Amino acid sequence: MHDATHAVRRRRDLIVAAVFVALAACVPLFVKDVYAQNIMVLTLMYAGLSQSWNILGGYCGQISLGHALYFGLGAYVTAILLTKFGVLPWFGMLAGGIVSALIALALGYPTFRLGGHYFAIATIVIAEIAFLLFLNWDWAGAALGIDIMVREDSWAKFQFTRSKLPYFYFALFFAAVAWLVTWWLENSKWGYWWRAVKDNPDAAESLGVVVFKSKMGAGAISAFLTAIGGAFYAMFVSYIDPDAVMSFQFSLLISLPAVLGGIGTLWGPVLGAAVLIPVTELTRSFIGGSGRGVDLIVYGSLIVLVSLTRPDGLLGLFSRKRKVEAAR
Amino acid sequence: MTAETIIQSLASGLLMGLLYGLIAVGLSLIFGLMNIVNFAHGEFLMLSMYGAFFLFAFFAIDPLLSMPLVAAGMFVFGAAIYLLIVRFAMRAKTNVGMVQIFATFGLAIVLRGLAQYFFTPDYRSITHSWLGGKTVSIGGIFLPVPQLVGALLAIVAFGALYVFIKRTDFGRALEATREDAGAVALVGIDQNRVFALGWGLGSALVGLAGAIMATFFYIYPDVGASFALIAYVVVALGGFGSVFGAFAGGILVGLVEATTALVMPPSLKAVGIYAVYLLVVFIRPRGLFGSI
Numbered sequence: 001m002h003d004a005t006h007a008v009r010r011r012r013d014l015i016v017a018a019v020f021v022a023l024a025a026c027v028p029l030f031v032k033d034v035y036a037q038n039i040m041v042l043t044l045m046y047a048g049l050s051q052s053w054n055i056l057g058g059y060c061g062q063i064s065l066g067h068a069l070y071f072g073l074g075a076y077v078t079a080i081l082l083t084k085f086g087v088l089p090w091f092g093m094l095a096g097g098i099v100s101a102l103i104a105l106a107l108g109y110p111t112f113r114l115g116g117h118y119f120a121i122a123t124i125v126i127a128e129i130a131f132l133l134f135l136n137w138d139w140a141g142a143a144l145g146i147d148i149m150v151r152e153d154s155w156a157k158f159q160f161t162r163s164k165l166p167y168f169y170f171a172l173f174f175a176a177v178a179w180l181v182t183w184w185l186e187n188s189k190w191g192y193w194w195r196a197v198k199d200n201p202d203a204a205e206s207l208g209v210v211v212f213k214s215k216m217g218a219g220a221i222s223a224f225l226t227a228i229g230g231a232f233y234a235m236f237v238s239y240i241d242p243d244a245v246m247s248f249q250f251s252l253l254i255s256l257p258a259v260l261g262g263i264g265t266l267w268g269p270v271l272g273a274a275v276l277i278p279v280t281e282l283t284r285s286f287i288g289g290s291g292r293g294v295d296l297i298v299y300g301s302l303i304v305l306v307s308l309t310r311p312d313g314l315l316g317l318f319s320r321k322r323k324v325e326a327a328r
Numbered sequence: 329m330t331a332e333t334i335i336q337s338l339a340s341g342l343l344m345g346l347l348y349g350l351i352a353v354g355l356s357l358i359f360g361l362m363n364i365v366n367f368a369h370g371e372f373l374m375l376s377m378y379g380a381f382f383l384f385a386f387f388a389i390d391p392l393l394s395m396p397l398v399a400a401g402m403f404v405f406g407a408a409i410y411l412l413i414v415r416f417a418m419r420a421k422t423n424v425g426m427v428q429i430f431a432t433f434g435l436a437i438v439l440r441g442l443a444q445y446f447f448t449p450d451y452r453s454i455t456h457s458w459l460g461g462k463t464v465s466i467g468g469i470f471l472p473v474p475q476l477v478g479a480l481l482a483i484v485a486f487g488a489l490y491v492f493i494k495r496t497d498f499g500r501a502l503e504a505t506r507e508d509a510g511a512v513a514l515v516g517i518d519q520n521r522v523f524a525l526g527w528g529l530g531s532a533l534v535g536l537a538g539a540i541m542a543t544f545f546y547i548y549p550d551v552g553a554s555f556a557l558i559a560y561v562v563v564a565l566g567g568f569g570s571v572f573g574a575f576a577g578g579i580l581v582g583l584v585e586a587t588t589a590l591v592m593p594p595s596l597k598a599v600g601i602y603a604v605y606l607l608v609v610f611i612r613p614r615g616l617f618g619s620i
Contacts, residue, residue, distance in 0.1 A: 063429055114613055120429055121605070122605070125560075125606060126606070128557065129602050132595070133599070136595055252437070293445030293449075294445060295441070296437050297445065300437030300438030301438055304413060307431040308417060308427070312422055
């Protein structure tokens with residue numbers, strides 16, 4: 001990889017991202033429709049979540065199908081601290097992130113020793129255990145969940161009775177931060193370690209890459225960011241229960257944008273979310289009551305098609321050059 | 329808790345466990361053959377259950393009789409999935425792990441969506457089959473007839489599978505391909521054909537399990553998800569790819585589930601199974617009965 005072009009590409013990525021954020025920030029000034037704004041909030045949130053997932057699943061190659069655990073933990077820690085102890089959601093968000101990162105480290109210790117399928121299934125199983133425990137945990141609301149009363153418009157309490165705009169701007173901020181963290185990590189020694197671990201763990205080990213520590217780092221960062229997204233979601237929908245924040249569906253929705261857009265790439269999760277979320281929401285509302293299945297059929301087919309024809313994701317469609325670079 | 333309740337629940341755990349083994353063995357067979365985990369395995373089970381349901385609802389064929397039909401249908405379906413999807417997923421050069429997981433994962437989502445769309449999310453059940461709702465008392469222990477028949481069926485199926493793998497040409501080709509696919513190609517066995525038949529056979533086995541389960545379990549589009557997770561646990565316990573490990577793994581999982589249900593609230597009984605999975609792979613990453 002040529003050093004100069006590499007630096008130029010990185011700077012160009014940063015500028016493109018800044019332009020995107022600036023443009024996105026203006027969109028709600030023109031789009032006042034609440035339904036459309038709702039879709040935009042979700043799209044940005046999943047872009048950020050999938051970007052977080054991508055750090056572990058894409059760059060480091062550890063396919064997690066259990067990120068609902070960290071998403072749910074972020075949501076639960078925030079909601080519990082707020083409703084039971086009156087802690088402002090901003091601190092709750094941070095606490096949720098830290099709790100998730102610590103749990104990711106604790107779980108990573110045994111699971112990162114597992115290979116491919118064993119690891120993926122272990123992540124499903126762990127998230128499912130947490131789901132069942134929360135479903136039966138009375139203090140945390142059990143199946144009834146936790147209702148976050150929205151009484152006022154307040155940035156301090158991060159709740160807004162009418163406008164969706166504050167949520168939109170936070171989701172944009174979240175997606176931008178997740179992107180920026182990835183951008184920065186990509187060029188750090190961690191980024192190189194992760195790619196080495198993903199391509200060939202044994203070779204990486206022999207070249208002095210600390211494989212296990214690399215995975216732990218990726219897991220903790222990924223879990224922390226995912227939990228921030230979960231905390232945001234709890235405040236956004238202002239009601240959580242295990243089904244609403246910790247079910248397997250979220251593990252899917254968190255990983256799919258990255259898989260579709262381009263796994264282990266900087267722009268993949270953003271592109272994937274921009275395609276997947278509006279398509280899902282729109283098919284759902286067009287088809288209406290005649291069955292929830294259509295959204296599943298649409299994105300299931302997309303995943304199969306992309307896996308079979310474009311293993312490097314939809315991003316590969318946009319520029320061959322980038323694809324060649326990515327393959328290197 | 330009396331000794332009787334313990335024996336009672338262990339007995340039903342054993343029956344369920346044999347069925348879990350039957351559900352999982354197809355998954356294990358396919359994995360052993362080509363190192364691919366079919367993440368749509370639960371949806372194969374779901375389709376089989378719907379197959380038995382519709383044959384009953386439209387043609388009044390009892391699941392006991394429609395079982396061969398369902399298995400045959402699943403054989404064709406499984407082989408077709410291999411030829412249409414999995415064959416191409418195996419050719420991936422980049423992101424190999426991701427492609428292998430998400431190709432069948434995407435299929436699972438599509439199948440679930442199709443089921444919701446065409447069959448609606450309603451819970452169905454086969455109301456009055458020959459087996460359904462009956463119990464039999466053996467030495468004071470009450471056993472539900474559908475599970476009992478399912479367990480016997482599982483034993484028979486495993487026996488037949490054993491004979492099949494050891495005694496027939498295809499069975500030997502299957503074993504040989506598991507051992508060394510490259511060398512098999514050299515002696516003139518069409519690897520693609522073996523793989524397709526392997527997928528067919530694995531799917532037919534889950535078809536048998538689905539038909540019998542339709543007599544005592546609700547049938548709905550998401551029904552496969554929880555059984556798939558159990559099947560992964562069974563296969564992991566038995567050692568991925570070991571067909572007869574799945575038999576032993578199934579029994580173990582059934583007993584663990586029954587024991588968990590004795591000491592914990594019923595809604596948490598799956599936790600015991602999942603915990604066993606984690607325990608086993610943490611200690612022995614290749615499963616209890618897997619070769620190292």
